[in-house]
Amino acid sequence: MSAHELFILNNEIITDEMLSSDEITYSSLLLDFVRYNKRLPGTKIGCREGDCGACTVLVGDLVNDQLDYQQIVSCLTPIGNIIGKHVVTIEGINREQLTPIQREIINEGGTQCGACTPGFVVSLTGYALNNDVVGPEQIIGSMDGNICRCTGYKSLEKAAISILPMLDSINKTDTLRIQGLVENEFIPDYFLEIKDRLINLNRNLSRKTELHKSSNILIGGGTDLYVQRAEWLTRQSADFLELKESSSFINHENGKVVIGAGITSTQLMESKVLTDIFPNIYKHFKLFGSTLIRNIATLGGNIVNGSPIADMVIFFLALNPTINLQAQQEKRSLNLRDFFLDYKTLDLKEDEIVSSIDFSLPPDNGCFNFEKVSKRTYLDIASVNSAFYVDFDATNTITTAGLTAGGVAPVPKYLTIGSEYLIGKQINNQTLLNLLDIVDQEISPISDVRGSAEYKRLLLRQLIIAHFITLFENSVHIEELIA
Numbered sequence: 001m002s003a004h005e006l007f008i009l010n011n012e013i014i015t016d017e018m019l020s021s022d023e024i025t026y027s028s029l030l031l032d033f034v035r036y037n038k039r040l041p042g043t044k045i046g047c048r049e050g051d052c053g054a055c056t057v058l059v060g061d062l063v064n065d066q067l068d069y070q071q072i073v074s075c076l077t078p079i080g081n082i083i084g085k086h087v088v089t090i091e092g093i094n095r096e097q098l099t100p101i102q103r104e105i106i107n108e109g110g111t112q113c114g115a116c117t118p119g120f121v122v123s124l125t126g127y128a129l130n131n132d133v134v135g136p137e138q139i140i141g142s143m144d145g146n147i148c149r150c151t152g153y154k155s156l157e158k159a160a161i162s163i164l165p166m167l168d169s170i171n172k173t174d175t176l177r178i179q180g181l182v183e184n185e186f187i188p189d190y191f192l193e194i195k196d197r198l199i200n201l202n203r204n205l206s207r208k209t210e211l212h213k214s215s216n217i218l219i220g221g222g223t224d225l226y227v228q229r230a231e232w233l234t235r236q237s238a239d240f241l242e243l244k245e246s247s248s249f250i251n252h253e254n255g256k257v258v259i260g261a262g263i264t265s266t267q268l269m270e271s272k273v274l275t276d277i278f279p280n281i282y283k284h285f286k287l288f289g290s291t292l293i294r295n296i297a298t299l300g301g302n303i304v305n306g307s308p309i310a311d312m313v314i315f316f317l318a319l320n321p322t323i324n325l326q327a328q329q330e331k332r333s334l335n336l337r338d339f340f341l342d343y344k345t346l347d348l349k350e351d352e353i354v355s356s357i358d359f360s361l362p363p364d365n366g367c368f369n370f371e372k373v374s375k376r377t378y379l380d381i382a383s384v385n386s387a388f389y390v391d392f393d394a395t396n397t398i399t400t401a402g403l404t405a406g407g408v409a410p411v412p413k414y415l416t417i418g419s420e421y422l423i424g425k426q427i428n429n430q431t432l433l434n435l436l437d438i439v440d441q442e443i444s445p446i447s448d449v450r451g452s453a454e455y456k457r458l459l460l461r462q463l464i465i466a467h468f469i470t471l472f473e474n475s476v477h478i479e480e481l482i483a
Contacts, residue, residue, distance in 0.1 A: 005201050007085050009038060010092030011190045013201075019079065026080035027219075027238045029226065031055045034074060034089055042090035042118045046147075048075045049227045050293050051379065053146030056119035058126050059295075060086035060194060062202065066174045067195045070266065070295040071126035073145070076226045077296060078219060078233075080240035084202045086194050090118035093125050099186050100166055101125060104159040112150035119146045123291070124160055128186050129177070134168045136161050144378060145290030218353050220301025221264065223293050241298055247355070250274065258358040261300025265289070265312065268299065277362060284370040288312065290379045300354045303336075306344040308413070309382040309406035315370050317414050318387035318402040321359035325352045340411035366391035366400075367471045371463040375450075383407055383450040384459040388467040390422065398422050403435075403467075405460050407450065408443035417442045427475040432468050436461055 003015035019025070022037045034043045034057070046054030050073040059082055060069045069088070093099065098106070101124045111117040120143055127142035139160045148156060170180035175195070181187050217238040219225060226233060241247045247262030252273045259268070268274060269285035278284070288294060288311040302312040303323065316336070323336045328351060336357060339347050348354075362368070370387045374380035384407040391400045401422035403415040418439045425431045445456035468476045 007082050009087045027236050028079050028234050030077040031074035040089050040091050050076045053119040056122045058088035062198050069129040071123045072295050073292045076223050081242040084205050100163050104162045108155045108159040110155040110159045116148045132172050145292030220298035221296040223297045224305050255361050260356050261354045263299050265294035265297045287372045313412040314385045314404050314406040315387050317404040318389040319359040320402050321357045324356045326355040327351045337414035343410035363391050369467045369470050371466045373459050384456050386463040398425050408445040427472045429480050
């Protein structure tokens, strides 16, 4: 049997024979393969939880015939999620001379112990490869998943900003961008051939799933699953949403939005369809993990993880969507709010997978907001989170309402009683005060490491007030609420 080419690591083709000879399976973690099997030690082992960014690599994929690179954490990425792609470690970026990014980090004193430095270089190179918007906020944001314990970050921020003039002069189109980055010594010249090599590789793969055995274990992004059960998972035969090409889509048709389970958090926040519906989705999704996590975390994974504080679930649950389940022989649909039965207990049969969610397109006068409180503003799990959706008739009377809350019940909570109360009401202080009392009776928080039950009640109260102030500033008078 001839070897199948699976992916490109830096400038090397990796085949299934190479994996099997090293006892590597599709479930094995990319970090371990890179460090221990390929002897590329620039990709560091840090937290193994996706928090520190020391293991950052780039993954390039063909998207609409364009070469798209994203930085990810290799400590939570199984081999199965990078089939047909180009993986780049710090060794694949290095040239005989320092790249402009490496040079500016040194010039600005942005490296001390050096443990985190490769991750920062990789993230900044990923920004150079794949960002159309060149600006200080964007380039600094590209490092939001990389932690440095030495420098205080300001030197790294200065280094990042200092390369912006060079990036601004480089053509933003796919082929010309890579050519410009090669000419300006940001990346080695083998990058010029990667697009054609990936086209050939994926043509040979044709159907990626043919190379993989069916399994009753299905992995989405794996960003939480590999934190919880990495040692067990790496020994299992698994299937991957990434290998199911039909799972990653966002469709808008016939007054309905349908989102595939394999879509990532980044794809959601950058979707033109969703941006038109939720103008602040980019700001809201920036609260969901880091760039490194958002690039691989999937909607389906966030749903079936069953966490009571799942950010994506709380966000979409306010629109009262339908979840669509697929078994081998049949399909089934139900309200997403009915999918969560108890803590980490789902209405999901053994042979079913989540295929998509869908919701009715909100009218133009619909209003939506998301709020979250966590110990850190970014890259942290919520203590309490909440989403709020309403629309109105011509008299400014509420006709549809959806209010959700995470961290106040064993499941992601659709606040049915509170939502139903709002129907037929108008926005004012009394409506808000009544809603706060109703919601306080509807929730059942418990004390845990993220706060006491009383604290969570207070947080949700404050988040609901924040919804009203954000959306209806002229109709709610905060001074009366605190009097």
